[in-house]
Amino acid sequence: MKKNRILTGIIAVIITAGLLLSGCSGSKDTGKTTAGKEPYKIGAVIDISGTSSSLGAPERDTLQMLADKVNAAGGINGHPLELTILDNKSDETEAVLAVKKLIEQKVLAVIGGSSSGTSMAMIDTVQKEKVPMISLAAASTIVEPAQERQWVFKTPQSDIVAIKKMMGYLKEKGLTKVAFLYMNNAYGDNGRKAFAVAAQAGGLQIVDEEKFEATDKDMTPQLTRVKASGAQAAVVWAIPPSASIITKNFKDLNMGIPLFHSHGVGNQTFIDLAQGGADGVILPIGKLIVADQVPDSDPQKKVLNTYIEEYTKKYNSPPNSFGGYAWDGFYLLVNALEKAGADRAAIRDVLENTQNYSGVSGVFNMSASDHNGLAADSMVMVQIENGKWKLIK
Amino acid sequence: MDLSSQLLQLLFSGLTLGSIYSLIALALVTTYNITGVLNLAQGEFMALGALLAASLYAAGLPLAAAFLVSVALIALLGGLVERAVINPARESSSLTLIIITVGLSIFLRGLALLVWGTDPVSLPAFSAGNPLQIGGAAINLQTLWVLGLTFVIVTGLYVFFELTYSGKAVRACVINRTAALLVGINPGTMSLLAFAGSGAIGAAAGIFIAPITLATYDMGFMLGVKGFVAAAIGGMHNIGGAVLGGFILGILEVYSAGLVSSGLKDAVALVVLLAMLMLRPEGLLGTIGRKV
Amino acid sequence: MKKNIALWIILILVFTAIPLFIKSNYLLGVLIVIGLYTIIVIGLGILMGYAGQMSLGHAAFFGMGGYTVAVLTTTYQWPTVPALIASLILPGLVAAIIGGPTLKLKELYLALATLAFGILVHILFNELKGVTGGPSGMSGIPYLSVGGLVFDRDIKFYYLVWATVLLVSLGVNNLINSRMGRALKAVRESEHASETSGIDTAGLKLQAFIFSAVLAGLAGGLYAYYVTFISPSPFGFHTSIQFVLMAVLGGLGTFWGPLLGAGLVVALGEVLRWAVPLVIPGAGGEYQIIFFGLILMLVMIIKPEGLGAVMNLFSKPSVEEVK
Numbered sequence A: 001m002k003k004n005r006i007l008t009g010i011i012a013v014i015i016t017a018g019l020l021l022s023g024c025s026g027s028k029d030t031g032k033t034t035a036g037k038e039p040y041k042i043g044a045v046i047d048i049s050g051t052s053s054s055l056g057a058p059e060r061d062t063l064q065m066l067a068d069k070v071n072a073a074g075g076i077n078g079h080p081l082e083l084t085i086l087d088n089k090s091d092e093t094e095a096v097l098a099v100k101k102l103i104e105q106k107v108l109a110v111i112g113g114s115s116s117g118t119s120m121a122m123i124d125t126v127q128k129e130k131v132p133m134i135s136l137a138a139a140s141t142i143v144e145p146a147q148e149r150q151w152v153f154k155t156p157q158s159d160i161v162a163i164k165k166m167m168g169y170l171k172e173k174g175l176t177k178v179a180f181l182y183m184n185n186a187y188g189d190n191g192r193k194a195f196a197v198a199a200q201a202g203g204l205q206i207v208d209e210e211k212f213e214a215t216d217k218d219m220t221p222q223l224t225r226v227k228a229s230g231a232q233a234a235v236v237w238a239i240p241p242s243a244s245i246i247t248k249n250f251k252d253l254n255m256g257i258p259l260f261h262s263h264g265v266g267n268q269t270f271i272d273l274a275q276g277g278a279d280g281v282i283l284p285i286g287k288l289i290v291a292d293q294v295p296d297s298d299p300q301k302k303v304l305n306t307y308i309e310e311y312t313k314k315y316n317s318p319p320n321s322f323g324g325y326a327w328d329g330f331y332l333l334v335n336a337l338e339k340a341g342a343d344r345a346a347i348r349d350v351l352e353n354t355q356n357y358s359g360v361s362g363v364f365n366m367s368a369s370d371h372n373g374l375a376a377d378s379m380v381m382v383q384i385e386n387g388k389w390k391l392i393k
Numbered sequence B: 001m002d003l004s005s006q007l008l009q010l011l012f013s014g015l016t017l018g019s020i021y022s023l024i025a026l027a028l029v030t031t032y033n034i035t036g037v038l039n040l041a042q043g044e045f046m047a048l049g050a051l052l053a054a055s056l057y058a059a060g061l062p063l064a065a066a067f068l069v070s071v072a073l074i075a076l077l078g079g080l081v082e083r084a085v086i087n088p089a090r091e092s093s094s095l096t097l098i099i100i101t102v103g104l105s106i107f108l109r110g111l112a113l114l115v116w117g118t119d120p121v122s123l124p125a126f127s128a129g130n131p132l133q134i135g136g137a138a139i140n141l142q143t144l145w146v147l148g149l150t151f152v153i154v155t156g157l158y159v160f161f162e163l164t165y166s167g168k169a170v171r172a173c174v175i176n177r178t179a180a181l182l183v184g185i186n187p188g189t190m191s192l193l194a195f196a197g198s199g200a201i202g203a204a205a206g207i208f209i210a211p212i213t214l215a216t217y218d219m220g221f222m223l224g225v226k227g228f229v230a231a232a233i234g235g236m237h238n239i240g241g242a243v244l245g246g247f248i249l250g251i252l253e254v255y256s257a258g259l260v261s262s263g264l265k266d267a268v269a270l271v272v273l274l275a276m277l278m279l280r281p282e283g284l285l286g287t288i289g290r291k292v
Numbered sequence C: 001m002k003k004n005i006a007l008w009i010i011l012i013l014v015f016t017a018i019p020l021f022i023k024s025n026y027l028l029g030v031l032i033v034i035g036l037y038t039i040i041v042i043g044l045g046i047l048m049g050y051a052g053q054m055s056l057g058h059a060a061f062f063g064m065g066g067y068t069v070a071v072l073t074t075t076y077q078w079p080t081v082p083a084l085i086a087s088l089i090l091p092g093l094v095a096a097i098i099g100g101p102t103l104k105l106k107e108l109y110l111a112l113a114t115l116a117f118g119i120l121v122h123i124l125f126n127e128l129k130g131v132t133g134g135p136s137g138m139s140g141i142p143y144l145s146v147g148g149l150v151f152d153r154d155i156k157f158y159y160l161v162w163a164t165v166l167l168v169s170l171g172v173n174n175l176i177n178s179r180m181g182r183a184l185k186a187v188r189e190s191e192h193a194s195e196t197s198g199i200d201t202a203g204l205k206l207q208a209f210i211f212s213a214v215l216a217g218l219a220g221g222l223y224a225y226y227v228t229f230i231s232p233s234p235f236g237f238h239t240s241i242q243f244v245l246m247a248v249l250g251g252l253g254t255f256w257g258p259l260l261g262a263g264l265v266v267a268l269g270e271v272l273r274w275a276v277p278l279v280i281p282g283a284g285g286e287y288q289i290i291f292f293g294l295i296l297m298l299v300m301i302i303k304p305e306g307l308g309a310v311m312n313l314f315s316k317p318s319v320e321e322v323k
Helices: A002-025 A053-071 A093-105 A114-129 A159-172 A186-204 A220-231 A242-252 A267-272 A285-293 A301-315 A320-338 A344-352 B003-035 B042-058 B065-089 B094-114 B141-163 B165-174 B177-182 B187-213 B219-234 B237-259 B266-279 C002-021 C025-052 C059-075 C080-101 C107-127 C156-176 C179-187 C189-197 C201-227 C237-250 C257-279 C288-301
Strands: A040-046 A081-087 A110-112 A133-135 A153-154 A177-183 A205-212 A233-237 A260-261 A282-286 A377-384 A388-391 B132-136 B138-139
Touching: A040 A053, A040 A320, A053 A282, A053 A301, A053 A320, A081 A093, A081 C257, A093 A110, A093 A133, A093 A186, A093 C025, A093 C156, A093 C201, A093 C257, A110 A114, A110 A320, A114 A133, A114 A153, A114 A186, A133 A320, A153 A388, A159 A186, A159 C179, A177 A186, A177 A220, A177 A242, A177 B094, A186 A205, A186 B042, A205 A220, A205 B266, A220 B003, A220 B237, A233 A242, A233 A388, A242 B266, A242 C025, A242 C257, A260 B266, A282 A285, A282 A320, A285 A301, A285 A320, A285 A377, A320 B138, A344 B219, A344 C179, B003 B042, B003 B138, B003 B141, B003 B165, B003 B187, B003 B219, B003 B237, B042 B065, B042 B187, B042 C288, B065 B094, B094 B219, B094 C107, B094 C237, B094 C288, B132 C059, B132 C179, B138 B165, B141 B165, B141 B187, B141 B237, B165 B177, B165 B187, B177 B187, B177 C201, B219 B237, B219 B266, B219 C107, B237 B266, B237 C156, B266 C107, C002 C025, C002 C156, C025 C201, C025 C237, C025 C257, C059 C107, C059 C237, C080 C107, C080 C201, C107 C237, C156 C179, C156 C201, C179 C201, C189 C257, C237 C257
Parallel strands: A040 A081, A040 A110, A110 A133, A133 A153, A177 A205, A177 A233, A233 A260, A260 A282
Antiparallel strands: A282 A377, A377 A388, B132 B138
């Protein structure tokens, strides 16, 4: 009996301690408090583990690197930067709790989530609490409708931008009958919706529409139907590993038509896993991945090179576009902090009025009705040749 | 692509998928029959086997060596699991045991995530070469390897249970544990062997399918579920049932994805499962044939 | 008995006082989540602990409640209170329909069937785009408003949720001490014996199943009103397993089990979230996954009756092992 009492006591203490301690936990990545100036606190809610971790991990790495860099250079106007990064485990409920915690620690703004689901879940809280949030996820509903998203911004290009780019290329090559294949999640679904709209407007016909699960191991059934549909080209909206598997299947089945992908495959993993099937794939993507082929006159060239150099030096591997979204989110915020100081509303205003800002993902021009600020010029068409990315001029 | 080629192509895909499911179902059923434990962590053995082999291969080991080392290590893991987790709980209710194996699968998945992260890894196909073209449809060479493995394992298990002393000892345990004890057979050892064996089979299966499906830390879960479904369809009480169930499931899934709609193909598998459970819970082969 | 009431009163006072003394929306958020999960686990506890039936798919009912609220309030512009009531009814109906044939299955097969059911419903959430918005989910769920009272702040929601927990607990307490409760316990101990005593075991199991589904649906509806956004991802297998973990950790068939289980699991998650990166910089949720698996195994091996059994010091005579 006594043992049981002790056990109960311990449990009760753990629960209470857990709750209280969580309420007043310290934060990581604090800058050295240079004598005098108050630190600027910012937070990040990232999908570091869980299903979106391939997005979250490079984002976390980029944010940490940049926070260290800013603090090493003396902070923002002398104020050290205190960045707290929390993992939401790709879970919406946890994202809500994480952002509430950060807000309670009086962060001036929040960067995150990495995926559309976790970002959407946090919107209600940041709107209510009036805290600026810069999402690293792609769904257009994150920043629309604009009148319900005054405090929410995002850095990734919209699917619409990628699709417009692709549409232009398809029409140029006279490919008017396409098959559209997409992964069965928010990313793929949004791609599908946007593509359908653009196809209609652009006079393209979607002769076959197929979907597959993120965890599917074999897409030959879907591809078999595509082959039978008479499509002149196939467009796939997915991320690895399923994007790689379908690409491999495509090659094995001798499909004989050009294969297009979305910007979701913009990393080396995609090519490696497709085991040779990726050659010939064409996709629209941010300039990061072909930064070495971008002309020097491009306004983004300097930023791209800096990011690649610093990230590769610190982490021994090249950065990818997801990390790029984090870079942009971070610097947009730092920029706002420089101009507005420790004032959430002022930060929001500065963000909303960002003009001509050259980031990794593109050149940002925000407005009250556009909290993303990226247009078609933020992407280029790229083709994979011999396992390498080649800019299509 | 004309209809007959289409159907043939789908059949080949179905065989590929079916052989993957059969292997999992096999290991599940064998373990269940020997130990009475439904090992919900079986899928994780596959995942860990594949991930480990991929790492060893990437580190420079030749493919065959990576295979052997990985299989051996995961077999060891299986044995460890049996001693540390299953054995202490052997008197518990089946509800408790199921939850324990669920906890185990969560734990192993977390470990896989920790060690390998989220990026998928792959192994090269065992034999280089383009897919075979038969009748207008393509069949991947690796599929033939997987089918081969399935055949080897089934035959091996048959030989073991029918023709060796240990195999018969195992069957004795299944039929009556106490009687087996009385004649000097140790059920505890049997249980240990069963888990080590299922670890080995799982790892081998994972390595063989990795060139087709790629390996990720979380591949184990859905494969495990499909493995159950396959075992339930074929019958939990014999290995032949497991294999049959695996192929039926694979082909069913592929045909519904190919001919009806790809979104609902997982749903098809589950509906079939539910129907089987309601109508014929003992599976298609049911109590035909022996338990092991 | 006296000890019991004293404990109740102390707890009610503590819970009421928390938001007044600790001004933390974060803490309230955590407690709200614990409260919602407690409601679900109370229902699951009745099903697993008293009626002795397994459910590996309860997130499906949780999701059904949430989606009912979402669809009714956004697509059909229903007022919020009727939508909440509907979120209780739909899961209950579904449970009534599938419960009959499902509960006839034994142990292993029942577990598989509930597992399949849970995954199936999750797939439907993803596939029925026209209704549920598919994987992208539905946003813009209005705040719950009862009469003139709008639940738009964490503190109001906190009281709402915990008042609900209290009501549900009281109801369940009565149930357990009633004839039906005793009948349920009898079924758990031995179905055969209960049948021979004239207890309608099938009917009872079905009622327990429906009851647990209704509670999960209620929690789902409240969840939708809290986050104002819903998508299929919180309603998958991992959530169902989390509920089972909370139920067994807290102790099946005990009164305090659900609260202890839900509280411990959520608190542990939060503690790990901030503690782990302190020890291992840049680390994420992998450790939490590992810990959960570990704890689940350890508890089930060492003390399968869970922690709530321990709390029975304060109330009724202790519960026997789950076996």
